[in-house]
Amino acid sequence: MKQEMGFAAIRRLLGLSAFTFKLSLQVKLILSFVFVIIIPVVLFSWYTLNEESAKAMKELTKNNENALAVEKTNIENNMELMGWTGQLALSNREMNNYLQIERIQDAARVLHIKYNVVNSFQYFLFNNPRIANVRLFTDNPYVNEIWPVILQESRIQDKPWHDEVMKQSGLPWWEIQENVTLTGAPSETSSNEPFMTYLQEFKYADNATHNGILEISMKLSNFFSGTFSSVQDMNSQLIVVARSGQVFSLKASPVFEQHSAMQLINSVNLMCNTDCETVQFKVNGQSYLASQIYIPSIDVHLVNMVSLADTLEGIHHSRVRYILLISLLAAFLVLLSYSMQAMILRRLKALRESMKQVRSGNFDVELPPITGTDEVGELGLHYRKLILKINELIQEQATRQAAGKEAELRALKNQIDSHFLYNTLENVKMLAEIEGQFLISDIMTSLGGMMRYSMEWKRDHVMISDEIKQVQHYVAVMNIRYDGRLDLRLSIAPECLKQESLKMSLQPAVENAIKHGMSRMHSSDGNLVITISAVRRDQACVIEITDNGCGIPQEKLGLLNRMLRMEESAYQDVRQLFVRKNNQDSNGIGLRNVDQRLVMSYGTEYGIQIESQEGSYTRIMMTLPYRVIEGGLDIYD
Incomplete structure (x- = not known):
């Protein structure tokens, strides 16, 4: 079966070759022009357009990855700030002594704690405006609540993250909360903005018994400053995906005009990879580019979502301009080629008519006036010289035939001479042996061997x-x-x-x-x-x-x-x-x-x-x- 297919392909190639031979020279030149110039130009343009598109996408991807890197740096700085604040809070000796008391305190002691120790915590708050709250929740029944810093742990025991904090054994736990207000605290104003909270268990002096939980809060808009910034690229928007699957972003971003942040995130396969990964996808025919990075310390995915509508439209306009320019260039080249071919073929046709007469045996043909210093003009000049040379060769043909016969006779004579010499040496050798002249016989043997070795040169x-x-x-x-x-x-x-x-x-x-x-x-x-x-x-x-x-x-x-x-x-x-x-x-x-x-x-x-x-x-x-x-x-x- 494969052999038959191979024969069929060969027959098609032979048929195409035969068809090509039947075409006129002008048609062949036009076809060669198409194959040699037009097709390479089209392929080059296609390659250039793809390279430009790939370059634009590469640059866009790089910008998105840079935006992710900048936001990640901001997040790390805020984490460091909150961790530093937590360390200062837990290193306060008077606060630790108060949280670890073992008897009921009098009013004077409580007032001292409120005006001296708690005020220092307020200083932390006011000194770092990005810190929204610093709270200490303790389970010590002898500690009096001093609003809004020292509170009983019973207020947060029903929180879903309480058990997770206890499992960390003193290590920080990060949680995004929709509301950090405390039930039953009428003096605290309610806010609908979510917070990023730093939670850490602290213990008694024996470092083994649970004492309470430290909570430090920062508004999500401050913690993810790039995500909620209004000064961004109109076609891109950062999105934060919490461990619970909640999506936080700037809802007024133009990227979410056709599809919400949740719809776009559902179309992206979130990867737990700390290196940046970029994917391109479509939602209802609309193209998007998503660059994502995972931050394991706070267990969130940071995604930079980019709408490719403007980018693809720009690439489309570039392609249209390229195609229009190539079409105009191809049309101009076709017209120019046709004009030049007509000039060349006019002189070649004159040569063809003259050659027809020469082929019929008329070597006295009148040569056409072909001028020019190009290849066709040079061909006409050599054609004239060729006719003259043919006439000279006709006159010399008889002499050459005689010379060839003489050379053949000379070569035959040389061959006869060499055989004659070998045979003569052999005859002398045999004669010497018959006469008993063995020395002469040996000399003839050596001389014959030398001559054969030196004259029969078949290899080096x-x-x-x-x-x-x-x-x-x-x-x-x-x-x-x-x-x-x-x-x-x-x-x-x-x-x-x-x-x-x-x-x-x-x-x-x-x-x-x-x-x-x-x-x-x-x-x-x-x-x-x-x-x-x-x-x-x-x-x-x-x-x-x-x-x-x-x-x-x-x-x-x-x-x-x-x-x-x-x-x-x-x-x-x-x-x-x-x-x-x-x-x-x-x-x-x-x-x-x-x-x-x-x-x-x-x-x-x-x-x-x-x-x-x-x-x-x-x-x-x-x-x-x-x-x-x-x-x-x-x-x-």
């Missing part, structure tokens, strides 16, 4: 064993010249027999040893011993060609080593000076070529180095990366 890399055979053939041939005074000795490690080497890299070194070693032979028997050794050193293979010839003077040795890696121009200058000074072409050109081939194949850390001691020996060290050739493939160790 061979095994060292192949190079050794070539050197053995070469030394055998050269021994005819030197009356058998050449002694080739081999010391090749077994792991190096299949070492990769460049073809014809050893023979130049051996040839150099014979040429210079035999020129001034100093040994007693007049024999030249050439030793070839190969060993592996870590990840390299080192090949040494050593002879017991006359050696090289130290100053000349240093120059030869430097000449191996010289720039070509400097090398040619030194070479000419070297030849004039020594009256011979002993310049190491063969070793330099081998070194350059090694560097190009393996890198600058590989190559040739010459060592010598005058009157003793000369050694050529060739360093290669250790690579083994097996089955025609390179295997790296």
Whole structure:
């Protein structure tokens, strides 16, 4: 099934391609203009609009999170203020002594407490105008109530938060209360505004027996100052959600014109996460953005609710402007492209008519006057030159055919010559064996092996064993010249027999040893011993060609080593000076070529180095990366 679908897709692509070939050039240019310019412009504009929208939403989210952070800071400051006030209240020694009395006090003692101790509590109240009430509720039956600070705990035992405060074991408890007035207190005015109350149990001196509860109250509008501030963004409003689920906010905010604060909060999943979280949602088609944070110490959720109506409307207007601008730009570009294409195609049509005549065999066609320095004008110029060149090529065709036949005959002759030479060597070898001239037969064998190895160049890399055979053939041939005074000795490690080497890299070194070693032979028997050794050193293979010839003077040795890696121009200058000074072409050109081939194949850390001691020996060290050739493939160790 999948294969059939693949074939169907290929057929549709082929059909589309065939349909495209049938279209005129002008239509293709217009379609290419649409695909190359219009579509990228539309995609770029779409991307830009999305980026602008995302940027606007990101900035709006950041502002809302900043508003939450500022409000959280205000809340923490108010909590610190109320906690500080509570600590001062509980640290008053005279107040603690009065709350812990164990007998009925006389009127003088009560008046002293009222005018001295209670007045200090009033000072706390007046010194911090945000503190609405500071009250001490005690269960000590010997304590007289001193309104409005010292009261009996029985007045609050029916409050829903009383048991929670007792469970805290002296730790603060925060509670939002709708009304903090006390029943049966006609002198206290009633207020409908809710309060944030700080509640804490205090105990007797033994720190184990319950004595009472401290209550510090602050108006919710002061505690959540940012939430109930009238100076806010028209599109955002802070909302406080108590642990009971009650919602407190500025009811007159424009954010709540279509939906109440409770409706919006019910659409948000409140998370108990102290980090700020932002979600976007809709209520009856109206989009909102809600950033929330949880304050565990007072167990409330603080939510910044934002109406996205104005923001989305602004984004919509931006998109309309972008689309209108892009449409006008696309229309202008289409008209401009059509005009330019008409100018270009007019000249191309003239060329097409002329080419039709040339195709019919009329090479004397009158070329159309195509002007201009653009590509079409240049095409017309080259077309004229092409016609002239075709006429020249027609005239030269006969000569070329004759030259081609001659080249084929020459190549065939060269091939016949090489086979003739090999066959001749074989015939001489067989004749020598028949006549009993085995030395000549061996020489013909070595010479034939050398010629085949050097002339059949199928690849650049061979095994060292192949190079050794070539050197053995070469030394055998050269021994005819030197009356058998050449002694080739081999010391090749077994792991190096299949070492990769460049073809014809050893023979130049051996040839150099014979040429210079035999020129001034100093040994007693007049024999030249050439030793070839190969060993592996870590990840390299080192090949040494050593002879017991006359050696090289130290100053000349240093120059030869430097000449191996010289720039070509400097090398040619030194070479000419070297030849004039020594009256011979002993310049190491063969070793330099081998070194350059090694560097190009393996890198600058590989190559040739010459060592010598005058009157003793000369050694050529060739360093290669250790690579083994097996089955025609390179295997790296």
